Every structure is written in C-alpha cells, then in structure tokens.
Amino acid sequence: MAIPSDIPTLYAWYKASTFTLQEGETCGNWIDSSGNGRTLVTGGTPVYRANVLSGYPCIQYVLSEADVHSLGSFGWLANLANCTIFAVFAPGALGGGNGSIFSSLGGSNHEGIGWNGTQVRMRNGAQNALGGASSQDVWCYMYGCQTTGVHVGCSLNGGSEVTTASSGRAAPDAGGSLALDGGAYTNCRVAEVIVFASDLSAGNKTLMNEYLRDKFFGVAPAQQEQMRDMASRRLWMRRRPSGLFEVTAPLSMLDADILDRIAVESQVGPAPAAAGWGGRKWQRRAFSLQRITCGPGAANVTLHLLDRRPLDVLLWDSARTDERNASARQSGVARLSKTVAFTFARLSQAWVENPADPTAVVACGQRERAINRIGEYLEEARTNEITRSSFAGGTTGLTLVGTGTNGSAIAVDAADLFFDAATTPNSLRFTAGNPHAAELRCTFPATASITANTVCRLSIDHKTDNAEGLYWRLQRGVDSQFWNDSSAAWQSGSVDNSMPTHSDRDPADRHHSKKIDVGTSATTLTLSVFLQTSGTASRVSHLYHAQLENGNFATGRIVTDGAVVTRVKTELSHEVTTAAKIYDPALGAFWCQVTPDWSSADLGSTEDQYVFWMETNGGADHDALFYDASAGSWVFERKVGGSTYTATKTASVTRGTTYSIGCRWTGVEAELGLTAYTISVFVDGVKGTDAVSAAPTFTSPENLYRGSDATFAKHINGAMRELRILPYAPTDEEIARLP
Amino acid sequence: MGRLSAAMRAELQQQAPDVAFLLAITIAGTTYRWGAVGEPGRIHAGTGLYEPRVVSWGGSIERGVSPTESGLDLSNDVDVLLNDHDQAITTILEGAARNSVRGATAVIYLASRNVGPGDWLTLYSGRIETYSQPSPLLWSFRLAPHDQPLRRESVPKPKILVSDWPTAALAARDLPAPILYGRVSSSNGTNDGAVACHYVDSVGFRYLVCAGRAKAVETVYKDGVSVAAANYAITYPVVNGRLYTVIDFTATQGTSTITCDAQGYDSVGDGSGTLITDPAAIAKHLLVNWIYGDWQNGAWLSDSTAPVDVTSFGSTFFSTRGYEASVYVATKRRGVDVLNDLLKSFEAKACWTAAGTITLKVEDFTSWSYVSDLVLREDEISGWGLTYAVAQLVDKIELQYALLPTGGYTRRLTVSDLGTGEQAPEGIDAPFSPAFFL
Secondary structure (H helix, E strand, O other), rough: OHHHHHOOOOEEEEHHHOOOOOOOOEOEEEOOOOOOOOOOOOOOOEEEEEEOOOOEEEEEOOOOOOOOOOOOOOHHHHHHOOOEEEEEEEEEEEEEOEEEEEOOOHHOOOEEEEEOOOEEEEOEEEOEEEEEEOOOOOEEEEEEEEEOOOOEEEOOOOOOOOOEEOOOOOOOOOOEEEOOOOOOOOEEEEEEEEEEEEOOOHHHHHHHHHHHHHHHHOOOOOHHHHHHHHHHHHHHHOOOOOOEEEEEEEEHHOOOOOOOOOEEEEOOOOOOOOOOHHOOEEEEEEEEEEEEEEEEOOOOOEEEEEOHHHHHHOOOOOOOOOOOHHHHHHHOEEEEOOOOOEEEEEEEEEEEEEOOOOOOOOOOOOOEEEEOOOOEEOOOOEEEEEEEEEOOOOOOOOOOOOOOOOOOOOEHHHHOOOOOOOOOOOEEEEEEEOOOOOOEEEEEEOOOOOOOOOEEEEEEEEEEOOOOOOOEEEEOOOOOOEEEEOOOOOOOOOOOOOOOOOOOOOOOHHHOOEEEEEEOOOEEEEEEEEEEOOOOOEEEEEEEEEEEEEEEOOOOOOOOEEEEEOOOOOOOOOOOOOOOOOOOOOEEEEEEEEEEEOOOOOOOOOOOOOEEEEEEEOOOEEEEEEEEOOEEEEEEEEOOOOOOOOOOOOOOOOOOOEEEEEEEEEEOHHHHHHHOOOOEEEEOEOOOOEEEEEOOOOOOEEEEEOOEEEOOOOOOOEEEEEEEEEOOOOOOOHHHHHH | OOOOHHHHHHHOOOOOOEEEEEEEEOEEEOEEEEEEEEOOOOOOOOOOOOEEEEOOOOEEEEEOOOOOOOOOOOOOOEEEEOOOOOOHHHHHHHHHHHHHHHOOOOEEEEEOOOOHHHHOOEEEEEEEEEEEEOOOOOOEEEOOOOOOHHOOOOEEEEOOOOOOOOOOHHOOOOOOOOOOOOEEEEOOOOOOOOEOEEEEEOOOOOEEEEEOOOEEEEEEEEEEEOOHHHEEEEEEOOOOOOOEEEEEEEEOOOOEEEEEEEOEEOOOOOOOOOOOOOHHHHHHHHHHHHHHHOOOOOOOOOOHHHOHHHHHOOOOOOOHHHHOOOOOOOOOEEEEHHHHHHHHHHOOEOOOEEOOOOOOOOOOOOOOOOOOOOOEHHHHOOOEEEEOOOHHHEEEEEEEEEEOOEEEEEEEEEEEEOOOOOOEEEEEEEOOOOOOOO
C-alpha cells in the first residue's frame, strides 16, 4: 500500500496520531509528517480525542478562535496554485462557521476543502466543486484539487471526482489553517490531512484514497474494533500477574455471586496514635469472584478470587469502625482509574503543598489522611487540635457568661443536631433574654502555646434561628491582642467578628475556613462565641461546632476545607467548593450518597437543595444536581446557551435517610444507545425522566461546587458521602450497583 | 443486594451461626426431606421433619467460571451419601415410583432454625443423575444439573431425511439442516457465497439454506458467480411440520455448487421481526430453541422451556458495544460445544446458578463498579495464596475470526502486551465472530 511520502509533490502531512496525549487533553502544535517543517501552531484549545476511528485518534475543534491550528507562512498562495488536499474528518454543526476543514486564509477568497452543511467541497474563491453528500458527525475521507485556470475538483469516499471549471485564483492568503478560513471557524473532528503541491494524477489519487480507506475505514472496522476489544479482554484475563487467589472464608460469603466484586481489607503500615482496628491504616483490594465452593462439612466457603486491584482501588477509611456493616465504613474513598486517574480525598481540612504538582496533594489536619493519586499515603494523622468543641459533654469545660439574665441562656439542645444523629453530638442553643442586657458568651479554654509564625485554622458551624446571629472573638495570650477578621490582623482593642446568618446549618459556609497567622511570638489563643449585648430580645442561635486547630504549618499555606480533588496532569483545586478540572461535560456521571437533614414535606418552595454545580462555558452555563423543593423531585439541570434542560426524578425525601443520587450525561457519540447529550438522573439506582440537551461548551478549567450552587446561596442541608465523578457514561445497571 | 436474605445474612454473621444443610428430593410428586445425621430433625417450626440421613455431602458444592476458559462447566455434580438403616430409602427406590427416581428434582438448602424457611438459601438445584448402594444400609445419590441436552451430540436436531425430502441429492441426505444466526455473507469479501446450500429437491430444483426461516437471502451464487434474482425464488416450505428456508430455482442448475449470503433468524420467527445479532440473545435463543428445545415451526419456544437465567442473557454488555455474532452450525455437535464456541468468540462466561439455571457472565475489566457490601477482612480469611501458575501467563492473543462457512477464517488480529516479559502467545479462534464484510 502506498503511503503519502511515496507520492511526489507531498507538501504537508498531518496525523492526529502524532500527538502523545490522553483523551480530552488540549493539543499543542501539530507537526508536519512530510518532513517539510510546516508545523501548524495551535490556537490553544483543540482537544485530543483518543481511539475514535479504527483505533486512531482525532483532533476536535469547536467553532472558536482558540480552536484552530494554523501557520501563517504555509505558502499557500505561492505554492498551491495546483494542489490536491486529502482529509479524513467528521463535520460538526455549521453554527456560525462555513465548514472549512483545511484551507488558506483570506475570507471569501480562501481556497481549500470543507463541508457546506450537506456536501463536501473544494473551493477556489467563489468557485466550488461539490464532491457528494456527507452528513454531520459522520466520518468520511475526501479530497479536493485544483489546477488553476482549468478546474477545481472534489471526491468523497473514493467516489468519482466532480469538477467545476475554474477561471483563476481569487488571491488567497499565504497561511494554511485547520478549522479556520480567516473569516469563520469550524466545528469538526479531523484525523488526518495530506496536502500535495500538484493536482495528482488519477492513479495517485486512487492510491491515496486507498491509503485513507484502508487505514481508517478498513474493510470491516466495526468488526475489528469488536474483536480487538474481545481479544483485549482475553489478554487481560490471561496476563494477570497478581493472579488468582484462593481463600477460605465464612459461610456468610455465600452472599456473593459469580463475578461479583469482593473487597479484602488488609492492614498496612504501623498503627498511628489510636489502638485497635479503627485507628490503623487499611488497604482494600478489589477482586472478582470466579468460583465459590461450599464445604458443608467444614461450614465454610472457598473463594477463587481474581485480583482486579490495578483497575479498582479503594483505600483509606477514616470513619472505619469495628462493626462489619457499619454504613460509615463506606466513607472516604480514593479511586484509581487506569486511563483517567483521579483521587478524591475526603478531608475536612487540607493544605496544598505545591499547587503546580498534581501528585503532591496535601498535608492534612487532625484525624484525617491524605493520599496521592496512586493511593499512597502522603500524610499520617495529626493530633493538633487546640480546642474542639462538639458539645458531647454538654457545656463541661466551657466558661459561660450572661446566662440567667432576664432569661438569657446557653443550653444543650439534643434535638437540633449537626448532620445526622449517628455521628454528631448535641448543639448549644443561645437564647437572648428579654430584655437582653448582657453579652451571652461561651468561651473555650485557652490553648497550649502555639509555635510562632505558624497558621491556625478556625471553623465554626452555626445557625441563626431568628434575628441577628452569633459573633466570635479570638484573643492572643502573649499580648492580649484580638484578631480582627476584617483586616486579618491582630489589634489591641476587642473585636466582635460577625458571622453570616443562616436559617440552616451550613457546612459549605466559608466561615469555616479562617486562616489565622498567630504572629511572631509563641502564644495561647482563647476563643469566644457569643450573642452581643446590643440587639433584640429573644434572639436564638445554635452553635454546632467550634474548632481552633494548630496547623503547625508555615504561614502562607493555602487552607482549604472539604474535598480536595485532583486528576493526573492537572492542577489541584485550591478551594473547598471549587474543585476544578475533573469534570468532563462531554461524557460522564456524578454520584454521591446524600443524607438530608430535612424531609421534602418540610421544605419551603424556594429551599432547593444543591448537591453539585459545575460551571461550563466559562461560567455562563452549568450542570447542576439538586432537589427541587417546589416540584418534589431530584433534578439534573443543564444550561446551555441560555436554554435549560432538566432530567427529573420525583421522589419524597425523609430526613436522616441516605440516598444514592447520581446523574449521567452522554456525549456526541450517543453512548449506551441513547441520543447524544442525553442527561439522566438516578435516585437509589432508579432512573427518572431523561432529557436531551444541546452540546455543552467547556472552557477548561472551570469550577465544581459540591454541596452548593455557584453563588453559595443554596446549599444542601445534610451530609454528603463518597462523591464520585466518572469520566465515562456508566450503564443504568452500573449506577444501580453503586452502593 | 446479594444472594442471602437479610435474616439469613444476619444469622451467618453471628459469631457462631446456627445453620444446617438440608436436602429435598421430589420423586413422583412426593418430597422427601433429609438432613445430616446428628442434626435435629425439625429444623424450623414452619417446616416438616427433615430426617437425619445424610452421612456425607460428597465434599463440596461448587460452581463458577474459569479465568482461562470460557466454557460452561459440566462437572457440576454433588454426591450425597444417605443412611438407610430403616430401609426407608430402599422402599422408595424399589417402590411404585422406582422409575421416577432418576431425573427427580433435588435441592440443597442452607437453613437455620432462627430463620424462616422462606429466607433459607438455595445452595444447589438439580436432578438425581444416578444412585447406587455402596454398602448395605447406605445409598449414594449423584445429583447433577439439568444438563443432558448439553451433553448430547444433537445440535442441529433437524436432518435432511428422505422421508422429508424424497428427491434429495445423495450428497445432501442425512446432513443436518443448518442453524443460522446473524449475517453470514461474502459480499465485499470473496463475493462467492458464504453459506453452502444443500440440494434437497432435485425435481423442484430446490436448495436448502437452513432450518427455520432466514430473515433474508441476500445473494445467490452459482459456482461462485451471483445469480440474477429472476432465476430463483426464496420460499419457506413446511415439511412434515418443520419450516425451512430454500432457494427455489426455475430450472436445473446441473452439478453446479450453489451458495448464498444470508441473514439468520429474526425475533419473531416468520421474517417479520428484527434480525437477532446480539451474542447474548443468540446464546439464549440457541439454548431454548435448538439445544434444550426442538423448535419446528411457529412462534419461538418460550424461555421458560429451558433452564436459562433470563435476566443475565438480557445483558446489554454486547449490544451497547455493537457486538454482532454470526452463528452457522451445519455439523452435528454437542450443545455445550456450540454454546462454548459462542462464549469463546466474545470472551463471555457461563455457569450454573444455585437455582440450576445457566447464567451468562462477562468480566468487564473496564468497569469501575464497586460492590463494597462484600467485604472480607484479612483476619477473617485463611489460605491466602497465589495459585495462578506463571506458566499460564500470556503476553499476546493471536486471534482468528470472521469464519466463512465456505472459506474458513478470513481475518487475523493480534493484541499484545509489550510491557511484560513473557514470550507466550495464545492462539484462539472465534468461530462465531462476525462473518461478513462491511
């Protein structure tokens, strides 16, 4: 089979397979495989798509200035008066473009090949040769040619060349570009482009057509793909270096069925501070059950387990208990994908060590673990708590002031809990007297001395039941100065630092994450939370949790609160609720366990509960998953270009019940047999009513908010566990199997 | 999730679960309930007496798949040894129902006195394959799944008999009438016909394509050259109750070889349905209509006529990936071999369920799904050891596929793992892979 370099007058040759990238990554410059050095310069955001056509990749362009490859010194005007241009591509929607695939610059004077919405074409100024009908998103191979002053010609998929007489050129520019003609951009996917500086002979055109056909449209590409996949699965089975394990287990494992996944927990590393199972590091390995043998005599079962660890890893369980079926054991999950690896570390606080290095994730705070993307521990648990009040012991150890004055009181409220009753202690109820004549104050014990020039972190979880809410005050022991939260500095006079008022407890409140530089001297710190003297009577607030921790890190570290999410070859997210770049709007799913602290019947009509919000199109659009309080349904909402699409699942919600909430979106390839861009929402594995959206636009990186919408105006009130974002579209069955 | 009921799971997770294994055998409508010697006879207030007769359960009750083989395991037998000190079993075996003992239904339960019978786990379900008396006052029952049709060399069942086709050419007589699924075509490939046609009517010039109704006969070839459609018609005669697809020529074709490109069975059976191409659907259809059943005409047989786990064969694993199977069976073979060829062609697995049905499984290594309910702690297991022989590891799969019945395998494909140190290729054939050219 002839290849392009076998044919004289080869001018430029671009193959998507020359990029060494992962699916979805942006492309750099596109090198010229002809050896002539006409490397095309990237506009910035063309995207690499792996394994698209007979196993070959392509480059995707989406109708924007940045989505082009071009070279100003391509030499089009000077050298391509006679030319033949071959391409393998799939046209996208024309949009505002004119479908140019590879052409000169020059606006209406441009020369080159493209697609006009119905047919492939070769254009020379106003002269067009239409090669045949080709549909949007359908891959084809074609060529366009011209002999200046004689004709322009075009052929589609090896068909006859259609020619149109040409009277000459219309002064095209020197530049050559992919997905750009100088006047407009193009939606398209391109796998290969070959440019010859001559109108090739019919024989050579046939050779190049055969080259492209055999390469990308082999006699039976679908069958090849199927068989390659089948053989790959076979090879995976036959090259298992970790092998098949045979273990004897209790009869309760008769619960398992053949090819079920089974996790085996092993203890790894030395035990940190705590004793017993719960305090040690654990590793889970995933297996697939191949054979089960029950021995009635021995009253046990033998399991033949195929190791799947390289493909499915679960590590670290901060909430692990000794109880076999404790639901808490499922929290805290790190996952590793073979192709698009990312890590999810469920932390309540973390310090990003080096944002530029995605593998060095975090240092972490008390009772937490940090892991890197390959599942290794980066940081042991720390014991750095200064004051951590969760009121399990009521007000023991706290200094209370102002109580008893005209009914002012600080009392334990066992009925109003932070998250669910199983994991959280009592709250403190602050009630202003009538009249309220004194500061109603709760002061926590002074801490031990804290190292100079280090950063502490203050977090307070609270709720304002009515009127004005709680304030906080932090005093430094070394010089009795007070922390001014507005200026982020210590000052001599007392400062009442306000907190946002909430009608609900608010775990995503930024007030959780106060970074406090203790100053140049070692010191103690004293924290007070209080209702001010001024203000109306009968104010009520709840305090759920107040914590001051000595991070013992040098000043300048970034302090975060919540999930830290990263992905191979991307930067880290820095903020609690702005975990960026793990989300692919082209294709994927989001899933988590949600334990609402509300029942649907109790919600006001505007009290929507947002699980996550993903910005797209630079924040102009979004994907969001939330409970629609007025409709009484879980909603996966996608906004694209001003239009909103919603997949819904009507369901009542009961406070304290854990729900498995997921949503899924398909891409342009119409995965799972669904229409392209189908959005779905799932509740406990049951799918709701789908919708079909327009194609979303993603301007990476963009922000992911979990537990809130983008304005922090609507949070979910409750607990979220085990968040997963999948960079592929799982089947209904797979989603249903998520725990 | 899981196979255990909540009550049974809770019982088994006790420190010392109170469980027993029970055997129930139904012979000629009478169910005999037996438990292990030493067990109390009345396990649960809600059930009858389980006489303590089982001396041995024969070692183990086993089921599963092989990581290296795709085939359905036929050695899924259980040998139960029974005490017959009062000759009650002898009375059954030599009594009026003696001819109903072999094939009688047998079920083994995992039971608990603390759990209602409805929550007991069915551990094994099958039939009495055979029985013997190894010593006085002892009987041995061999239990096996309902696998006889899989063991018989009986697929395809229909044959070209002279009683059906009195003027069949000598070369065609007594050949099996082929079974055909999916598209089997030489078009765009060898272009000479992929399916051999048997001359079954030398008076009416008719050539048989397959048993049952093919969805379409696309092109007919005479000695490898396509024949104009005006020269023949495709007809579907019912001969002695059995439907066939034949090419009915208008004139004799002499000694020429007749072949065709064709599409196999459709979802309805009369050509009006959709072509069945999904490997999972074909596997079930084969089991129901050709291996366990003997479909002849009319609607396809009901799934309930064969021991198939319908849900698992409804898997969308293959259809979502666009997999299509091409199945052509023209020589008499064991049912299990036909099934295994299909499994092998798509790296699928099949095994027996505890309920005694055949289930389809696929090891999808791309799946991230994680079932964390099934968690074993290191200190709860024993015998951890690698049993996967290194010698079995391979680094390369050399695959032959696209088998044309008239021309052998037409494609080869190799998938290698260049990151391993082995030099151990495995050559496999995929006989029911797609046999057509796009």
